Amino acid sequence: MIKVSVMYPNRAGVRFDHEYYREKHLPLIKASMGEALKYYTIDKGLAGEAAGAPAYVAMCHLMCDSVETYRSAMGPHAGEIRGDIRNFTDVTPVTQVSEVVVENSSRPATPEPVKV
Amino acid sequence: MIKVSVMYPNRAGVRFDHEYYREKHLPLIKASMGEALKYYTIDKGLAGEAAGAPAYVAMCHLMCDSVETYRSAMGPHAGEIRGDIRNFTDVTPVTQVSEVVVENSSRPATPEPVKV
Numbered sequence: 439m440i441k442v443s444v445m446y447p448n449r450a451g452v453r454f455d456h457e458y459y460r461e462k463h464l465p466l467i468k469a470s471m472g473e474a475l476k477y478y479t480i481d482k483g484l485a486g487e488a489a490g491a492p493a494y495v496a497m498c499h500l501m502c503d504s505v506e507t508y509r510s511a512m513g514p515h516a517g518e519i520r521g522d523i524r525n526f527t528d529v530t531p532v533t534q535v536s537e538v539v540v541e542n543s544s545r546p547a548t549p550e551p552v553k554v
Numbered sequence: 555m556i557k558v559s560v561m562y563p564n565r566a567g568v569r570f571d572h573e574y575y576r577e578k579h580l581p582l583i584k585a586s587m588g589e590a591l592k593y594y595t596i597d598k599g600l601a602g603e604a605a606g607a608p609a610y611v612a613m614c615h616l617m618c619d620s621v622e623t624y625r626s627a628m629g630p631h632a633g634e635i636r637g638d639i640r641n642f643t644d645v646t647p648v649t650q651v652s653e654v655v656v657e658n659s660s661r662p663a664t665p666e667p668v669k670v
Contacts, residue, residue: 441597443597443613445609456655460655460656464659468659476660477659477660477661478656478659479654479656479657479658479659480655480656481557481559481652481653481654481655482652482653482655483650483652484556484621484650484651484652484653485621485650485651486648486649486650486651487648487649492650492651492652493648493650494650494652497559497652505600505601532602532603532609533602533603534599534600534601534608534609534610535599535600535601535602535608536597536598536599536600536608536610536613537597537598537600538595538596539576539596539598540580540594540595540596541595542593542595543580543584543593543594543595544593545593
């Protein structure tokens, strides 16, 4: 499984509408991607190291089976989704694709394919 | 619930032992924090925007009930855990505390306390 992390850099005076992000933007991504999006998570930045400002004002993480699944599902909607960003923030996100090494340490991992 | 994200910046020639991170470092954090750590996730950076290098070579996210719970559990072990970092990497992580707005969009949210 892969995770696409979309991270919105924090700065003094940053504009970020967390309610719009939660109620409109992520539902738009979900509706656009359909079944290709297994699930998502949303984080709201509270603090950095030693209680300073957080590096990111908000993040979301989109979980998909593979990079190909993500690209196929997101591709046709990328313009619309990018265009919605100005409705909740004035910063440009940093995007990263990661392999999910451990999805949730409290739950058993997906079994490896049996080698024969 | 809160999430402590520990993000290891990527750079050309970065040293990062993903196996040690998964097999030793996160289990050390888990053993140190005990019940205060609800669960963790591990990400391995694959790519950034347009398939460039990822911003972070690896990340973990530690889930706790509150910032206070995290600080109390981590405090006595912070030195040992920080000291272990050199065993798997030569970069210094960026740490951020976030409020978990949506933990997993495919599962029902924790109910809000009933207002009376």
